[in-house]
Amino acid sequence: MARTTEHAHGDAASPSAVLSAADVTRVVDRMAHQLIEKCAGDDGRADVVLVGIPTRGAPLARRLAARVEAFSGFPVDVGTVDITLYRDDLRMRGVRALEETVLPEGGIDGRLVVLVDDVLYSGRSVRAALDALRDLGRPRAVQLAVLVDRGHRELPIRADYVGKNLPTSRSQSVRVRLAEVDGEDAVLVTGGEQ
Amino acid sequence: MSTLITGARPYGEDAADILVEDGRIAAIGASLSVPGADVVDAAGLVALPGLVDLHTHLREPGREDAETVETGSRAAALGGYTAVHAMANTDPVADTAGVVEQVWRLGQEAGLVDVVPVGAVTVGLRGERLAELGAMADSAARVRVFSDDGHCVADPALMRRALEYVKALDGVVAQHAEEPRLTVGAQMHEGDRSARLGLTGWPAAAEEAIIARDVLLADHVGARLHVCHVSTAGSVEILRWAKSRGVQVTAEVTPHHLLLTDECAEGYDPVFKVNPPLRTDADVEALRAGLAEGVIDAVATDHAPHAVEDKETEWAHARPGMLGLEQALSVVVATMLETGRLDWRGVADRMSTRPAAIGRLDGRGLEAHGRPLAPGEPANLLLLDPGARAVVDPAALASRSRNSPYAGRELPGRVVATFLRGVPTVLDGKAQK
Amino acid sequence: MKRHLLEAADLDRADATLVLDTAAQIDAALAGREVKKLPTLRGRTVVNLFYEDSTRTRISFELAAKRLSADVINFSAKGSSVSKGESLKDTALTLEAMGSDAIVVRHSASGAPHRLANWVRGSVVNAGDGTHEHPTQALLDAYTIRHRLGRLEGVRVAVVGDVLHSRVARSNVRLLHTLGAEVTLVAPPTLLPVGVGSWPAEVSYDLDAVLPKADVVMMLRVQAERMNASYFPSAREYSRRYGLDAHRMGALGDDAIVMHPGPMNRGMEIAAEVADSVRSTIVEQVGNGVSVRMAVLYLLLGGRAGE
Numbered sequence A: 001m002a003r004t005t006e007h008a009h010g011d012a013a014s015p016s017a018v019l020s021a022a023d024v025t026r027v028v029d030r031m032a033h034q035l036i037e038k039c040a041g042d043d044g045r046a047d048v049v050l051v052g053i054p055t056r057g058a059p060l061a062r063r064l065a066a067r068v069e070a071f072s073g074f075p076v077d078v079g080t081v082d083i084t085l086y087r088d089d090l091r092m093r094g095v096r097a098l099e100e101t102v103l104p105e106g107g108i109d110g111r112l113v114v115l116v117d118d119v120l121y122s123g124r125s126v127r128a129a130l131d132a133l134r135d136l137g138r139p140r141a142v143q144l145a146v147l148v149d150r151g152h153r154e155l156p157i158r159a160d161y162v163g164k165n166l167p168t169s170r171s172q173s174v175r176v177r178l179a180e181v182d183g184e185d186a187v188l189v190t191g192g193e194q
Numbered sequence B: 001m002s003t004l005i006t007g008a009r010p011y012g013e014d015a016a017d018i019l020v021e022d023g024r025i026a027a028i029g030a031s032l033s034v035p036g037a038d039v040v041d042a043a044g045l046v047a048l049p050g051l052v053d054l055h056t057h058l059r060e061p062g063r064e065d066a067e068t069v070e071t072g073s074r075a076a077a078l079g080g081y082t083a084v085h086a087m088a089n090t091d092p093v094a095d096t097a098g099v100v101e102q103v104w105r106l107g108q109e110a111g112l113v114d115v116v117p118v119g120a121v122t123v124g125l126r127g128e129r130l131a132e133l134g135a136m137a138d139s140a141a142r143v144r145v146f147s148d149d150g151h152c153v154a155d156p157a158l159m160r161r162a163l164e165y166v167k168a169l170d171g172v173v174a175q176h177a178e179e180p181r182l183t184v185g186a187q188m189h190e191g192d193r194s195a196r197l198g199l200t201g202w203p204a205a206a207e208e209a210i211i212a213r214d215v216l217l218a219d220h221v222g223a224r225l226h227v228c229h230v231s232t233a234g235s236v237e238i239l240r241w242a243k244s245r246g247v248q249v250t251a252e253v254t255p256h257h258l259l260l261t262d263e264c265a266e267g268y269d270p271v272f273k274v275n276p277p278l279r280t281d282a283d284v285e286a287l288r289a290g291l292a293e294g295v296i297d298a299v300a301t302d303h304a305p306h307a308v309e310d311k312e313t314e315w316a317h318a319r320p321g322m323l324g325l326e327q328a329l330s331v332v333v334a335t336m337l338e339t340g341r342l343d344w345r346g347v348a349d350r351m352s353t354r355p356a357a358i359g360r361l362d363g364r365g366l367e368a369h370g371r372p373l374a375p376g377e378p379a380n381l382l383l384l385d386p387g388a389r390a391v392v393d394p395a396a397l398a399s400r401s402r403n404s405p406y407a408g409r410e411l412p413g414r415v416v417a418t419f420l421r422g423v424p425t426v427l428d429g430k431a432q433k
Numbered sequence C: 001m002k003r004h005l006l007e008a009a010d011l012d013r014a015d016a017t018l019v020l021d022t023a024a025q026i027d028a029a030l031a032g033r034e035v036k037k038l039p040t041l042r043g044r045t046v047v048n049l050f051y052e053d054s055t056r057t058r059i060s061f062e063l064a065a066k067r068l069s070a071d072v073i074n075f076s077a078k079g080s081s082v083s084k085g086e087s088l089k090d091t092a093l094t095l096e097a098m099g100s101d102a103i104v105v106r107h108s109a110s111g112a113p114h115r116l117a118n119w120v121r122g123s124v125v126n127a128g129d130g131t132h133e134h135p136t137q138a139l140l141d142a143y144t145i146r147h148r149l150g151r152l153e154g155v156r157v158a159v160v161g162d163v164l165h166s167r168v169a170r171s172n173v174r175l176l177h178t179l180g181a182e183v184t185l186v187a188p189p190t191l192l193p194v195g196v197g198s199w200p201a202e203v204s205y206d207l208d209a210v211l212p213k214a215d216v217v218m219m220l221r222v223q224a225e226r227m228n229a230s231y232f233p234s235a236r237e238y239s240r241r242y243g244l245d246a247h248r249m250g251a252l253g254d255d256a257i258v259m260h261p262g263p264m265n266r267g268m269e270i271a272a273e274v275a276d277s278v279r280s281t282i283v284e285q286v287g288n289g290v291s292v293r294m295a296v297l298y299l300l301l302g303g304r305a306g307e
C-alpha cells in the first residue's frame, strides 16, 4: 500500500497560475457575500454550518466562515467531514491517513449545511461527503461551495457557490494551494493544452 | 568388454587414460590404445572413486510414492555414487533378514548402485529390545551397519548391549544422536531464530549429550561407534576428544549441514526442516573444519525424500528431511574444495574411502567399494566436470520427490559419468537405466 | 505498508503509527453513533479462517469487517473440509477461487500465515499463529497504552508470564520497541526462550523489582498444565512469585495500568481485584480491538496506488 497525495499526478509540465494569492482572497470574499445574500434571514444572520472536506476544504471553510462573520457581523458554525471511509474508489487511489470529522456542538440536525471543497471535478468526493453527512445527522438542506469548478462531472451534482469556473481538459491537473496547508495561496493548472 | 576413458584427471591430477576391463581397472597411463574398446572422452574431467553413502533413505518398502529403490538408485548414480546404505526406517522396518534381503535384491535388480541395507538396532525402531542383528549380518544382504536412524537408541543400557553385540559381527552401530526428552516437539535449532520464529527449539546439547555418552560406552566395551549426521560445533569437540583417547568412533556430516544454516527457516518453508536441524554459522564452520581435519570421517547424504503433501504444509506438520544424493558432491566441492579445505584426494577419502571402510565394503573382491583408482581395483568411478556450474531445478531431479533444499541455488561441478564395476550407469550426465 | 500483516516486524514506525492514528479516527468517527457502519469495504470479501477456537478474536475481526461493510465468510476448522484433512494449501486455493480479498487466519502452527501468503493474491492477516505472533493484539495493546497514557515513546512496559509460549509477547516486544517503548520481560527462566537475549527487551526474573518502575504491566496467560512439564513447581508457587495481586499492585505508580490479552486465569497470574480495578484496561482492550482491526483491514484492503 502506497500513500499517495491527491494532487500529485506526476505531470512534468510546468504549472501555470490561474489564480494568484490576491485572486484567491477576492474570490473567497465574493463567495462569502453570495452566501450571505442567499442564506441570511431578515436580521442579516446566515444560519448555516460550513463543513469543509479535508484536506483543503477544511481551511477554506474556516476562511469563508471568517469572511461571512466579518461581512454580516454574526458568527458562523464550522466543521469538517472526512470522507475517506466513504469513497467508492479506494481500490484506485491507495489508502491515506484519515482526517478529523468535527461538527459544531449542536450537530447538524435541522441545519442548513454548506459543504466546502477546493475543486469540484467528478463529483465523487461530494457524493461521499453526502453519504458521510447522512451518517452524522439529518440536515434541513445541503448546499455546496467550491473554489474552482473544473467540469467533467460524473454524477448529477452542481455547486451552489463557485469561486471560479475553470474549463479544463481531463489530461490537465488543477491544484489549489492554500497558505494553511501549502504555505501560499494560488490555483495552478498543469499539463495538457490551455 | 573393455572401455577406454581418455584424458581424465585421476584425483584432479595429471591427465591419463583409464582402461577398464571385466569390471576392473586394467591400466592407468598415458596414451593407452586398445583396439575395439569403447572410448569415453574425458578430457578435462576429474576422475574419482565411486562415492559411497552411509546414510540414504530409499523409502521402499512402504513409501514408494516418495522414493523407490530404483529411483533412489538412479539419483545416487547421477550423484556419482556406486554404493549407498539404505536406512532401516521403512515400513515394514528393516529389522529382519527378510526385509533387508528384499531391499538388497531390489537394489540388485535396479542395477545402478550397490544398495547396502542397514539393519535396525531394535525391533520396530522402538528402542526396547535388540532386533536379530546376527541374522541380518548372515543374510544375503550381509548387514554390517545397524541403526535406528530417525530415532535415537536412547536407553543407555540397550545402547551398551548393541555396541557390544555387534563386535561379533564386525558391525557398527550408527547412532542418531538425539536425547528425545530434550527434543519433545522440536522444530528447529534452538537459538535466537527459534525464539523469534516461535518454533520449538532443538538444543545442540541434545545431540552432544548422546555423543558424549556413547563414546564413553564405546570406549568402555571396546566397540565401534558411528555417529550419524553430526551437526554442532560441540559434537565436533567431543569427537576430537574421543578420537584423541583412541575411542573407535567415526562420524559423518551431511552436505546440508556443511552449507546451510537456521537462517533458512525464515519464511517457514518446510523444505528446510530436517533432523537434526540446520544450525548456525559457527556450527557450519566447525563442521567444515572437523571434516577437513578428519575428526569427521565422512560425508553422508541423509537423503530423505518426502512426498509433496508432507512438505507443502505448515512447518510443524511437515516431515523432516531433504534430498541430497544428486547434489552432495557439488556441495562438497563448494564448501570444502573451492574453499581450499580439501583437495580431490581429500574429497575421495571423505566420500568414498572412509565411508566404505566404516561400512566394511572395502574388501578385496570385485564387489568392494572405496578402493583407490589403481590397476586391479574394481572399476567403480565417476567423472566430474569441475568447471560446470548449474542452478538446481527440483523438477529435473531423478528422485521421485522434490524436496531439495538447493532449489534455485547455483552449485559447482557436474557428474558426467559413473561406472559401476566397469559398466556405465551414467553417461553424458544421463542415467543409463 | 506491506500487502500482508504477518508479524509485528512488517510494520515500521510510520506504518504502525498510521494504524493507530487511523484506529483513533475511526473511533472518533463512530463515537456516539447508533449505526456503527461505514461503506468503506463494500464489495470486498474477508475470510476468517480459524483453525483454532478463538471466539473472541474471530468476533472482533468479524465485527471490524462488517463495520466496514465487507462481506464476511467464517471458515472454521470444525465442520468444514478443513477437518476432513484438506491441506492448508488446498484451502487457500479454494478461498482464492472464491475471490477473497483478505484472509484472517488463526492457526496452531507457527508460520502458517507465512505459508498462506505464498499461495494467495489477497492480503493475509495473522490472527495468531502458534507460539509465533499475534500482531493485531500488539496493535490494540499499543493503542490502549497510547490512549490511557497519551504516549508510547519511553513508556516502560513489563510483560509478565509465559513468554516462551506467548505469541502476544513476541508481537508486543517487537511492536512496542518499534514505537519507542521500553519493554522488560519478567518470567521464571524456564518460561523465557533460549535466545531471548537477542530481543529488544530487558529481562528480569524478579517481578517485585520491576513493578515500581513500570508504567504498564501486561500479564500473560499462564496455563496451569505447564507445571506438568516442570516449567514451574506448582500453580501456587507460580502465582506467589509472578502473579499480580492487590498487594503487588500497590507497588505500582499512580498512573500505571494493568493489561491482559485474555482470557484470564483469575487467581493464577492475576487476582480478581486487580482484573476489576480502575487500573485494569482489560475491557477497554476488547473494544479497541475492533477499531484497530478496522484500521488494519482498511489499510490493507483500501487499495494500492496504481493497481
Ligand SMILES: [Zn+2]
Pocket (backbone or CB within 6 Å): B149, B150, B151, B176, B228, B229, B275, B276
Ligand atoms: Zn537421523
